[in-house]
Amino acid sequence: MPVISEAKAAQSFVVPYSGVSNRLDDTDIAAVTAALAQDTLAIGPCNAEFERRFGAVVGAKHVQATSSCTTALFLAAQALELAEGDEVITTPQTFWVTTWPLQARGCVIRFADIDPNSLTIDPATIEPLITERTKSIWVVHHGGQAADMDPIMEIARRHGLTVVEDCAHVPGGTYRDRRVGAIGDIGCFSFHSLKNMTTGEGGAFVTNNDQYADKARHLGTLHVWGELHERPDPRIGPYRQPEYYRDPHVRRSYTMDYVAGRYLVGNNYRMSELSAALGIAQLDKLDRLNDRRRAIAAELDAGLRDVPGIELQSERSYARHVYHLYTLFYCPDVVGVPKDDFIRRLQEHHGVEIILRYFPIHLLPEFRALGYKYGSCPVAERTYFERQVQLPIYPHLTDDQIQHMIRAVREAVATLGAA
Ligand SMILES: Cc1ncc(COP(=O)(O)O)c(C=O)c1O
Incomplete structure (x- = not known):
């Protein structure tokens, strides 16, 4: 479960x-x-x-x-x-x-x-x-x-x-x-x-x-990267690490007295x-998982291609898209109501959980404080605030869920457009 x-x-x-x-x-x-x-x-x-x-x-x-x-x-x-x-x-x-x-x-x-x-x-x-x-x-x-x-x-x-x-x-x-x-x-x-x-x-x-x-x-x-030399530390005098500490892992991890000149300290x-064991098992099926995502995206594309007020994301000739996200573009000018109404309809009426990836980060407070404002990145802003919507996509979506999303988008656009 x-x-x-x-x-x-x-x-x-x-x-x-x-x-x-x-x-x-x-x-x-x-x-x-x-x-x-x-x-x-x-x-x-x-x-x-x-x-x-x-x-x-x-x-x-x-x-x-x-x-x-x-x-x-x-x-x-x-x-x-x-x-x-x-x-x-x-x-x-x-x-x-x-x-x-x-x-x-x-x-x-x-x-x-x-x-x-x-x-x-x-x-x-x-x-x-x-x-x-x-x-x-x-x-x-x-x-x-x-x-x-x-x-x-x-x-x-x-x-x-x-x-x-x-x-x-x-x-x-x-x-x-x-x-x-x-x-x-x-x-x-x-x-x-x-x-x-x-x-x-x-x-x-x-x-x-x-x-x-x-x-x-x-x-x-947790190691140090840099120029490593033996160097007595003046704060602790002529102390030298005992021989049995001379394995490189311990030397680099726990002492600074071998480091001179330019060095960086790790974390x-x-x-x-x-996690690595799980990663190895996942690698064996990565292509299959990505192929399943691509098949779902193709099915959604086929079901939504002719919907007035919806534009699809295209796969670029240079890319093999692995659909971590399935993005579509809502056209408020065609449907006649803002994107938020479309999202609310999909979520509350049709039970499709919508995600939005991502709020344009130049508008986060720390960047606004540096002078970024609405208008600084017009394409990102217009796309996010007016058009971009992401539908759930993952390999274990069922065929019924995929068809449900297609029907939901079609019905939401038709209902909102007619209102
Ligand atoms: C574009 C992007 N970069 C970085 C990260 C950070 O990944 P992690 O959660 O593995 O730190 C995420 C996580 O969602 C992401 O979407």
């Missing part, structure tokens, strides 16, 4: 927004059960195996498993050594945590605008924001579809900028036949319960860059062995 909150159960939606991206099966349970019998539940064989296998899936030379995408993004900001005053260009159409590691380091966020159909960053709006302080472009592959990476990488190369891909929505998705994640300098994935594959909570930092990988390996696991962003 899936565990859901009492509040949610009380609403009894016909099509709820599921709390799990995919229902776990016997292979998932067997994998976690086997890991429970290991003599370590942290830093063990499952992490190593998961990192190796995930690297093969996304085509990345290096993977550092993390406790979440959030912590992978923190590692990215630290690995790139982004510092106070550095400018980073990103999209307003994302979960606010994309910019949080940058804000925490005192970076200045510059918001580009988005493409109104893919909801990913519009490359044409990036270049005008570049100044001599710009260091990096942080891209989000929104809803399971890759951003248009070629023009973004071209701009980055021309201006000497790094590129980070927030891949929280897109494990297994492709851009021009390449898996996303290692097209830019660093990719950060989420395996939170809601994501296309899950480890409960979890994430991954991926890169083809040896130095960023070395930093992530140290800084994500504990590790993934547990139980």
Whole structure:
């Protein structure tokens, strides 16, 4: 029996927004059960195996498993050594945590605008924001579809900028036949319960860059990264670690007296062995789970294509969309009433739980305080406030639920349009 909150159960939606991206099966349970019998539940064989296998899936030379995408993004900001005053260009159409590691380091966020159909960053709006302080472009592959990476990488190369891909929505998705994640300098994935594959909570930092990988390996696991030299600490005198402390793990973890010059101090962003074991089992079925999402999206598209007042999201020629979200666009001018009425009708009359991903983050208080306002990113604002709607999508939707959503959208538009 899936565990859901009492509040949610009380609403009894016909099509709820599921709390799990995919229902776990016997292979998932067997994998976690086997890991429970290991003599370590942290830093063990499952992490190593998961990192190796995930690297093969996304085509990345290096993977550092993390406790979440959030912590992978923190590692990215630290690995790139982004510092106070550095400018980073990103999209307003994302979960606010994309910019949080940058804000925490005192970076200045510059918001580009988005493409109104893919909801990913519009490359044409990036270049005008570049100044001599710009260091990096942080891209989000929104809803399971890759951003248009070629023009973004071209701009980055021309201006000497790094590129980070927030891949929280897109494990297994492709851009021009390449898996996303290692097209830019660093990719950060989420395996939170809601994501296309899950480890409960979890994430991954991926890169083809040896130095960023070395930093992530140290800084994500409570180590120090930097120039390591033996150096007597004047505060404690000529004390030397005894010989039996000379294993590199202990040296790097617990002492600073071997570190000189430039160094960075790590944090504990590790993934547990139980999560990694689940991740390995999930990787075996990632393509199947994504194919099922694609089939559901195709069925919804077919049932909604001819509805006046509804526009569909198109799959770009360069992307294999893995439908973490199913987005459609409501046209208030055609139907004659605002989007909120449409959403209320779907939820309250038809029992379809609507989600909205995401409130444009440049309008959050901390960015308004920096001068961002309504009008700063007009495409993102108009799309979010007037048009964008997300229907529930996950592999365990039943055919009845899919058909129910199609009928609900059709009836809602017809009823509201006739009123
Ligand atoms: C675009 C985006 N980035 C980052 C995250 C953070 O992921 P996590 O929950 O694994 O920290 C999310 C989570 O929903 C997200 O949607």
